[in-house]
Structure formats: C-alpha cells, structure tokens
Amino acid sequence: MSITETAIASAEAHSAHNYHPLPVVVASAEGAWMTDVEGRRYLDLLAGYSALNFGHGNRRLIDAAKAQLDRVTLTSRAFHHDRFAEFCAELAALCGMETVLPMNTGAEAVETAVKTARKWGYRVKGVPDGMAKIIVASDNFHGRTTTIVSFSTDPEARADFGPYTPGFEIVPYGDLTAMREAMTENTVAVLIEPIQGEAGVLVPPAGYLPGVRELTRERNVLFIADEIQSGLGRTGKTFALEHEGVVPDVYLLGKALGGGVVPVSAVVSSADVLGVFRPGEHGSTFGGNPLACAVALEVIAMLRTGEYQQRAAELGDHLHRELGLLTGGGAVEAVRGRGLWAGVDIAPALGTGRDISERLLEQGVLVKDTHGSTIRIAPPLVISKEDLDWGLDRLRAVLKG
C-alpha cells in the first residue's frame, strides 16, 4: 500500500464514517496550495467551505495567533479578557450593528439565533409562550445539530435523528408569496441563506431578498441572514446581502471569521434583539476566547480595507466568464454563483459530482461535489489569476474526458 492508502485505511479504522473524503492526505498548505504526504501539490478550490477565504497559513493570521498564544488563550466568560471588547466593537462596526454574541461553530451561531428569535418573540413581540414559529427555506443548510436537522429538507441529514424540534415552517427558497402565506402572528423570524451554498450555490431570483426584508419589516419579524458561508468577502462584498442593498436584523457569521485557524462564529444584531439574554441563559466555554478574538480581529482588519472583497469581485467575474463559456458545449449544464463562488452542474452523462472531483484530484485540483452532478468552486480569495486559470484548464481537460 502507498503512504496515502495506509493513512486512509488507518483513518477509516479509527474514525466514525460521517464523511467520505476524497482520497488525498494533506500534510501542509500555503496560500491556495496543499501538499500531500507524498509531496504532490494540489490547488485548493474549496477553501474549507469558505473558512479559508484568506488562504492557508496566512502570515497576518498566523502571526496574530502566535502572539496571542504567548499571552493568554482561554479565560472562559467567567472573567473578562483584554481582547473581548475590541473584538465585539470591531465586528459590530463591520456589520453596521451594535451587539455581538460570540460562539465557535456555525451551527452554534444558528442555534443561538433560534434561541434569540424565540426569546425576542416572547419578550418583545408578545407571542404566546411556546407558540413561536421560524420560517426557513427548502434545501437549506444551517448545520448538523438535532434542532437544525429538524428543519432540513435533505433526507440524508434528517433520517433517523428524530424526534424533531418543532416550531419551524419550511417554504420554497426564492418564493416570496409562499413566505407571506406562511407568516402568522406567531412568526418570530425568517432564517435564510442569501445564497444557498450546500444546495449548489443557488442565487435566489432578483428582488427576493429585498422582498423578504420588506415583508419581515412589515410583519415585525426578524430577518436572520445566515452569512456563515456567503459572508466575509466570498461574493465580492463583505456580505452577500449587500448585492441586493439589504440589511438584515441579524447576521450569522462563522467559517472565515476564524481565518481557517480557529473556529469562531457570532450572532450580530441590535442591542434590542441581543439584549433579550440575561446571565445564565446562554453561553459557551470557548465562545469569545482570547485566541479566537485575536485571530478574528485580524480577519476584521483585513476585511476593513475592502481589498479581499475587490479581489473576489474581479477574479469572480473572470471565473464566471470562463465557466460561462463551458455551458452550451454539452459538458456543463448550468453555472451559478457570485464572486469567487460557483456551483457547476456537470452533464450527468459525464459522471457524478464525486466522479468529477476524483478526476480533478488526479489532475492536482481539489473541489467538492454537492448533490448529484454538481461541483462547487470556492478558492481562497488570495488565489492568483494564473493559478485560477490553471485550475480552469484542468477542469476543461477533465470535462473533455
């Protein structure tokens, strides 16, 4: 067996099989490139599902982490620490909001938002106890906890994990009329992704997101935008909602907020909304820890310049132009997305998304499939145009067969 095969067999022997990774074992990485245990190099066109927007081993982020490692890494929220206030203030300012509730993973931010919306519904909106409803969209992906999979429409994510948490209404993504009809006096929030990543980088019809904004405002319902994957530069703006000129009531952030170094997530909103929490009602041992704050502060500083957003916009235009040329030739059925983020529907006759991903792996390119014959392309925003073009060449070669 090769070193790679031995490593994979050993991982499979001792880990739960809740993932089906591509057969590559990464040993190191820098920028947009990863190197495996046998010294082969791969162009990373996945970027840790957008957790690595700033690339592998980003110097500024690694230096910020190293400096903080030597000072203090964890206090728990039992005590104050000297990076916390700055982190909350800077993140709130980046979002144009007032208040931050830090957590660790994306799913925790979503769970926190569900609790926030329910409590806001009971305490502020006046919804009768136990009656709060949250509207979500079909084909959503918000994480893996029991409550979150309760409102998933993906049978694989849901089956055998019941009993399910009640209190959610699922409406078709992109359908404003269905959302309006689903709304009642007990609706406390709408929770949606501005672009559905896991569903295949689905961009909703123009006007949908402003429509959701108007409807939620009219009906005194919180608009919770899950920007965990779409946010922080990926689409060419700090937030995907900016493309539609929309500001939600609540942002959910994660992934890139931790710079691919540490898990950092947050719920960001107004003081009125997040003000519903009292001590003891919610928390996390690691949420808002000094190391997380130090890295996230650097991420925020990098986003403040607009440089990464601009890069994503420019390279994204190039990516979509090139991918657009592939449609019509039979191999690619559709391309969607915004900025450096694309869902590419490959003609099923050429293989599943997994088949294509494996063939790209052999060519030195790492992507990940979603459902069916779709692959998604989301390179680190620091990728060079030359490297992106090289990756696109490899894709063209694979599609030619």
Ligand SMILES: Cc1ncc(COP(=O)(O)O)c(C=O)c1O
């Ligand atoms: C939109 C969105 N929300 C939430 C999550 C969950 O984040 P995590 O895996 O950090 O729990 C993801 C992860 O892919 C996501 O894409």
